[in-house]
Amino acid sequence: MSEAWEHLKPKDKFSVIRTQYISEMDYMVLNMLYQPIVGTDAIGLLNTLLIMEKVSSKKETQMHSVLLNQLNIGIPSFYAAREKLEAVGLLKSFVKKLDQENHFIYEIQQPLEPSVFLHDDILSLLLIEKLGFKEVESLSEYFNFKRRDMEDYLEVTKTFVDVFNFNSTHLASHENELEEIKQNVTLKKENQKIPLVTKSFDWIFFNSLIENLHIDEEQIEKELKRTIELFHQLYGINELEMFDYVKQSVDYVTNRVIEKDFKQLIYKGYHSRKKQEQSTAAIQNKSELRLTETEKDQLRKNTLRLTGFSDAEIEVIIACDTTPPLIFLKAIKTQKGGFVSDNERWTIEKLKTQSNLPDSVLNVLIHYTLVVQNKASINQNMMMTIANDWAQKKIFSPEDALTQVKELQKEREKPKNKTKNNTYSNRSNNRKETLPEWAKDESNRKETRLSKEEEAFFAEQLNKLTNKPKEGEK
Numbered sequence: 281m282s283e284a285w286e287h288l289k290p291k292d293k294f295s296v297i298r299t300q301y302i303s304e305m306d307y308m309v310l311n312m313l314y315q316p317i318v319g320t321d322a323i324g325l326l327n328t329l330l331i332m333e334k335v336s337s338k339k340e341t342q343m344h345s346v347l348l349n350q351l352n353i354g355i356p357s358f359y360a361a362r363e364k365l366e367a368v369g370l371l372k373s374f375v376k377k378l379d380q381e382n383h384f385i386y387e388i389q390q391p392l393e394p395s396v397f398l399h400d401d402i403l404s405l406l407l408i409e410k411l412g413f414k415e416v417e418s419l420s421e422y423f424n425f426k427r428r429d430m431e432d433y434l435e436v437t438k439t440f441v442d443v444f445n446f447n448s449t450h451l452a453s454h455e456n457e458l459e460e461i462k463q464n465v466t467l468k469k470e471n472q473k474i475p476l477v478t479k480s481f482d483w484i485f486f487n488s489l490i491e492n493l494h495i496d497e498e499q500i501e502k503e504l505k506r507t508i509e510l511f512h513q514l515y516g517i518n519e520l521e522m523f524d525y526v527k528q529s530v531d532y533v534t535n536r537v538i539e540k541d542f543k544q545l546i547y548k549g550y551h552s553r554k555k556q557e558q559s560t561a562a563i564q565n566k567s568e569l570r571l572t573e574t575e576k577d578q579l580r581k582n583t584l585r586l587t588g589f590s591d592a593e594i595e596v597i598i599a600c601d602t603t604p605p606l607i608f609l610k611a612i613k614t615q616k617g618g619f620v621s622d623n624e625r626w627t628i629e630k631l632k633t634q635s636n637l638p639d640s641v642l643n644v645l646i647h648y649t650l651v652v653q654n655k656a657s658i659n660q661n662m663m664m665t666i667a668n669d670w671a672q673k674k675i676f677s678p679e680d681a682l683t684q685v686k687e688l689q690k691e692r693e694k695p696k697n698k699t700k701n702n703t704y705s706n707r708s709n710n711r712k713e714t715l716p717e718w719a720k721d722e723s724n725r726k727e728t729r730l731s732k733e734e735e736a737f738f739a740e741q742l743n744k745l746t747n748k749p750k751e752g753e754k
Contacts, residue, residue, distance in 0.1 A: 288355055290345035292382040296333040300390035309391045310370075312419060316410040317403065318364040324351055325361045326370060329386055341383065368403070394423035401507045401543075405514060408547070481512045482519050485622075489523040496536050504537060511546050520629040525549070584679060593682060600643035600678040605632065608643045609658070612650050618657075627660040635667040637676070642667070644681035652685065 315323045328350055332342070348358055365371035372387040397403050398420050408416050486508075490500070500508075511517050517525070529542035577598075584594045600608070605628050610620050631642055645666060649658045666688075675681050 285355055288344065288359055289382070290343065290348060290355065292344050292384060293341040293378075294344060294347070294384040294386060295341045296329045296336070296386050296388065298330070298333050298388040298390075302330060302388075302390065305394075306391045309394055309397065312422075313394065313397050313403075313407060314368060314370065314391060317406045318368055318370075319361070321351070321353060321357055321361040322364040325358065326365055326388065329371075329388055333388065344384075398423065401510050405510065405547075413547070481509050481522075485625075486519040486522060489519065490526060493527060493530055494535055495526070495530060496534075499536050504539065504542075507539070507543070515546065517546065518629060518632075520633050524633065587679065589679065589682070596644070596647055597640075597678045597682060600647065600681075601640045603639075603643060605639050605642045605646065609646050609650075612646065616650070616656075621657065623660065624658050627658060627663060630660075631663060631667050634664075635671045637667055637671055640678040641670065641675060641681045644678050644685060645670075648685045648688070652689065 310323060310326065325347075328347065332347075336342075344355075344358070348354065351358065353361075362371065362373065366373060370389050370391060372389060374385040374387070376383050376385075391397075392400070392403075398416075404416065407419075411419075483505075487500075508522055512522065525542060525545050526537055528545055529537050529539075531538050581594055581598070584597060585591075589597065603611075606620070606625065609624065609628060613620050628642065628646075631637070631645075632639075635642075645663055646658060649655050649663065670681065670684060673684075675684055
């Protein structure tokens with residue numbers, strides 16, 4: 281972490297202050313709730329700063345090398361630990377240039393109360409990610425100090441005025457003294473929530489989607505807005521997917537979203553998708569996993585060539601394989617001098633959520649519409665029809681999608697051209713915008729000849745695929 285060395289040197293001095301007294305309960309919260317999120321280095325740093333603040337005067341400064349030796353860590357580890365404490369609101373750092381050196385003040389913040397911590401969506405979700413839902417649920421029960429049922433008891437607690445004789449005129453005569461005391465003691469501010477770093481969620485588009493659900497607008501704005509932005513950032517959930525989760529969580533009697541159901545749906549959906557991705561990665565060929573990224577790219581290109589795809593088609597496949605659909609669409613429209621309309625964006629998002637086709641396959645469909653057919657804009661009905669057909673045919677790779685496109689082109693041009701030439705390639709070769717400029721890389725298009733061993737291997741694999749016995753044959 282070169283950034284750490286740029287901002288901090290062992291000889292830089294520091295001093296420590298704290299804003300509140302750290303109680304035994306605070307230490308419980310730090311170790312049981314914060315530590316799984318920030319790690320032991322960060323909590324160790326905080327504990328060391330607390331001890332240093334106790335044993336030294338407020339004006340005393342020390343070099344960071346003392347702190348590093350105490351913690352037995354280096355600058356990069358220290359810097360990373362400090363950043364984590366700052367991120368969760370446990371530490372504030374201030375710096376000033378003094379005599380060619382930096383002087384830091386570390387201001388220790390009081391941990392959140394357990395109930396406040398567990399009601400904070402960001403912190404709770406991070407804790408669930410580390411410990412799992414069951415363990416966090418157990419922690420929430422531990423920190424839930426329920427009041428004992430005392431319905432059969434009569435309360436006999438005395439009030440202040442029952443015990444003390446209080447003279448209001450006496451209060452007025454000591455107003456100046458009271459004001460001086462208030463100035464000496466800073467009023468504790470309400471605990472601040474962890475700020476969200478970015479806000480890329482399109483609220484205008486999302487609000488247009490939920491408008492027909494007739495949900496309590498005040499609930500969305502005041503109670504759920506921050507939660508929705510959090511899920512968007514943590515799990516990459518887009519506006520249409522978020523709308524689907526909200527729709528499944530609405531109580532149509534009260535017209536309110538059941539927040540607990542909403543969160544559980546998203547959490548389960550994310551983790552089932554994550555497990556599926558991990559399962560898919562686990563079944564990849566072990567020899568392929570040992571290859572470098574460059575070797576994998578070249579192997580894929582060579583495999584596509586042996587399968588019969590031209591260089592122009594391989595460029596399309598590789599670009600479709602590595603680019604998100606909306607970026608792919610925008611790049612092609614920009615090159616053609618156009619722009620992405622709201623309807624086009626809606627269409628792509630709808631295709632992603634309804635068809636469950638991979639992004640690479642959707643990109644082939646976009647390329648077919650805008651480049652091969654030279655349409656000015658994508659047509660929702662046509663793309664939905666083709667996507668529906670491909671989903672039923674289990675078309676889940678860009679090369680399979682490209683093969684389907686070539687068949688579509690043959691059907692379209694049958695009356696005009698009965699030759700057996702590769703129609704897709706002919707159309708592609710006659711057009712200059714086969715791919716957007718950003719997707720072209722001259723270095724990637726240089727053909728690398730296969731070795732005799734590789735040729736033999738791929739020939740054998742293709743032979744097996746071509747002569748695969750039909751179902752029922754031995």
